[in-house]
Amino acid sequence: MVWVVSMKPLRPHLDSFNDEGFGPIPSRWKGRCEDDNGSTFPCNRKLIGAKYFYEGYVKATGHTNVTIKSPRDYHGHGTHTLSTAGGNFVPGANVLEKHININGTTKGGSPKARVAAYKACWSHSNSRESCLDADILKAFDHAIDDGVDVISVSLGGKIRDYYDSGIAIGAFYAMKHGIPVIASAGNNGPASGTVENVAPWLITVAASTTDRDIYAYVQLDNGMRLKGKSLSEALPEERFYPLVSGADAKLANASSWEALLCRLKALDPEKVKGNILVCLMGDIPSTVKGKHALLAGAAGMILCNDEFDGNDLTAEAHFLPAAQISYIDGLSVFAYINSTKNPLGIITPPNVEYNIRGAPRMASFSSRGPNVVTPEILKPDITAPGVEIMAAYTEERGPTEVASDQRRSKYTFMSGTSMACPHVAGVVGLLKLLHPHWSPAAIRSAMMTTASTIDDTQRTILDHSLVEATPLNYGAGHIRPDLAADPGLVYDLNSRDYDNFLCAINYNETLRKKFTESHTCSFLNTPSLLDFNYPSINVPKLIGSVIVNRILKNVGPPGVYQAQIQQPLGVSVSVHPNVLRFTRADETRRFKLIMIRNSTTLYNTSYVFGDLLWSDGKHNVRSPIVVGTT
Numbered sequence: 001m002v003w004v005v006s007m008k009p010l011r012p013h014l015d016s017f018n019d020e021g022f023g024p025i026p027s028r029w030k031g032r033c034e035d036d037n038g039s040t041f042p043c044n045r046k047l048i049g050a051k052y053f054y055e056g057y058v059k060a061t062g063h064t065n066v067t068i069k070s071p072r073d074y075h076g077h078g079t080h081t082l083s084t085a086g087g088n089f090v091p092g093a094n095v096l097e098k099h100i101n102i103n104g105t106t107k108g109g110s111p112k113a114r115v116a117a118y119k120a121c122w123s124h125s126n127s128r129e130s131c132l133d134a135d136i137l138k139a140f141d142h143a144i145d146d147g148v149d150v151i152s153v154s155l156g157g158k159i160r161d162y163y164d165s166g167i168a169i170g171a172f173y174a175m176k177h178g179i180p181v182i183a184s185a186g187n188n189g190p191a192s193g194t195v196e197n198v199a200p201w202l203i204t205v206a207a208s209t210t211d212r213d214i215y216a217y218v219q220l221d222n223g224m225r226l227k228g229k230s231l232s233e234a235l236p237e238e239r240f241y242p243l244v245s246g247a248d249a250k251l252a253n254a255s256s257w258e259a260l261l262c263r264l265k266a267l268d269p270e271k272v273k274g275n276i277l278v279c280l281m282g283d284i285p286s287t288v289k290g291k292h293a294l295l296a297g298a299a300g301m302i303l304c305n306d307e308f309d310g311n312d313l314t315a316e317a318h319f320l321p322a323a324q325i326s327y328i329d330g331l332s333v334f335a336y337i338n339s340t341k342n343p344l345g346i347i348t349p350p351n352v353e354y355n356i357r358g359a360p361r362m363a364s365f366s367s368r369g370p371n372v373v374t375p376e377i378l379k380p381d382i383t384a385p386g387v388e389i390m391a392a393y394t395e396e397r398g399p400t401e402v403a404s405d406q407r408r409s410k411y412t413f414m415s416g417t418s419m420a421c422p423h424v425a426g427v428v429g430l431l432k433l434l435h436p437h438w439s440p441a442a443i444r445s446a447m448m449t450t451a452s453t454i455d456d457t458q459r460t461i462l463d464h465s466l467v468e469a470t471p472l473n474y475g476a477g478h479i480r481p482d483l484a485a486d487p488g489l490v491y492d493l494n495s496r497d498y499d500n501f502l503c504a505i506n507y508n509e510t511l512r513k514k515f516t517e518s519h520t521c522s523f524l525n526t527p528s529l530l531d532f533n534y535p536s537i538n539v540p541k542l543i544g545s546v547i548v549n550r551i552l553k554n555v556g557p558p559g560v561y562q563a564q565i566q567q568p569l570g571v572s573v574s575v576h577p578n579v580l581r582f583t584r585a586d587e588t589r590r591f592k593l594i595m596i597r598n599s600t601t602l603y604n605t606s607y608v609f610g611d612l613l614w615s616d617g618k619h620n621v622r623s624p625i626v627v628g629t630t
Contacts, residue, residue: 056134083392085422109426133166140170152425154418180440184417186367207386208360221344228323234349273297287400290318304330317399364464369472375540376529386420441493451477488619554582559616568610
């Protein structure tokens with residue numbers, strides 16, 4: 001977990017830790033903060049390095065010898081997300097130094113922020129890392145007490161109701177203290193209904209591509225040139241090498257399928273040595289396949305996607321020169337090998353290409369809506385870059401995450417909604433600096449209503465299969481920080497609104513006490529979930545007609561806003577009133593949407609989509625409209 005703390009330009013001291021997990025604080029810092037010029041000034045914030053919490057893990061598992069009891073990051077995920085949210089300016093940052101050339105200066109979303117890490121995930125020996133609610137809640141408690149400004153949570157798991165989720169409960173208390181909590185949407189896409197962290201007091205982030213890509217080409221002796229991906233080093237010599245399929249290089253006692261998957265002890269070194277080995281994706285991690293290929297003596301590896309993975313390629317730091325290629329291109333490679341007695345090929349060194357058109361595009365792994373816990377709340381909320389993000393990395397392990405990898409790199413590329421989440425956290429930090437009195441809901445609204453649904457070719461954002469994505473993929477759209485700083489209007493919510501939300505979802509007193517002690521439901525006055533003042537409008541099942549109410553708050557200059565509607569297919573939407581006049585800051589205006597289903601053709605689709613736009617000629621306040629039809 002990564003938590004962005006003070007948005008003041010404080011110099012971090014995270015070089016060493018004491019037994020309590022705190023970074024050392026020089027005496028001259030006590031009660032004072034220091035800017036980048038070395039000048040100090042009074043401040044009442046606690047100066048935090050890092051903390052760790054593992055008692056819940058020990059109690060649940062019985063493992064007392066967890067990975068080093070320290071806040072240090074031995075995994076790499078926390079370092080990567082922390083630096084994405086608040087890393088300083090670093091000129092000339094690179095991955096594995098000589099392997100790939102990245103030009104320019106890296107920085108986090110809020111590069112002048114002071115950051116702190118609260119470690120709540122642990123593993124025992126080679127077991128999978130676990131993040132237990134008891135430790136997560138303890139981390140939330142400390143972060144809130146320490147006075148953080150923003151909380152970024154790149155964690156997930158199975159979809160659970162709010163009362164059964166440590167993240168949801170902890171984030172509720174953070175919201176009560178005015179702290180925005182940003183969370184990853186999950187990596188279980190492209191299946192629908194997989195989005196995680198769906199509590200309405202969270203800002204839930206999906207992942208997209210950028211306009212930069214990392215390529216390594218596979219060139220065959222028959223003239224074919226196939227575009228793949230890799231972060232590996234170059235071949236020992238720039239020449240064509242013999243190609244051999246894993247199936248053709250199997251040991252006598254191994255199956256062709258095991259060898260094609262390049263499993264351990266399935267490859268014959270005499271058939272592999274000095275050749276480029278062609279492996280099929282699946283069964284075991286691709287970097288482990290590369291390790292097996294290297295142990296068998298391969299000069300390089302071509303990793304071919306299976307049909308399930310299709311065109312989904314990942315640049316990874318393989319143990320040997322390698323390139324991952326698509327399913328269709330893989331078929332071409334196998335066909336070429338089978339068509340000649342002397343198949344030859346070469347793998348080019350990886351190279352970075354910029355200004356790739358058609359960006360952003362939704363990542364195939366990014367979890368999709370609908371929200372299966374509360375269908376009336378659209379999730380994810382917003383999209384940010386989450387594919388091949390370069391950021392800092394722990395030097396406690398190699399970039400392949402394989403124990404035997406002795407290489408070390410201060411930076412690496414990682415992909416996931418975990419990487420998208422801190423992008424938004426960095427933006428939230430800047431918005432908090434610009435608008436310190438905005439509520440977490442106002443900040444979310446500012447980002448959502450100014451987000452974009454078109455790519456850099458001015459067409460609708462596409463998903464991984466090159467069809468038009470929808471709000472179930474990207475929420476309100478791709479984040480645009482500059483516009484979020486001046487949204488004009490916001491859909492605001494306060495603590496009482498969220499208390500009423502718990503009533504609206506029929507939580508009894510016992511369940512509500514997990515979130516709040518003082519609120520009593522008045523079911524006669526509890527608003528409909530459809531009227532919850534969210535920046536998106538989601539009617540999970542429209543049979544005849546429905547009225548949806550919303551409130552807009554002016555956070556800009558006085559203005560007159562005109563409503564514009566993009567009608568969902570087969571649904572008639574009208575706005576009343578369709579003009580809102582604001583004469584001062586913080587003034588609020590109510591409106592309602594009347595939605596009427598007017599077409600039987602909607603039985604052929606599960607959801608239809610539209611937009612509501614309020615515009616004063618300068619500010620465009622857009623809300624996605626999602627209507628379920630079945």
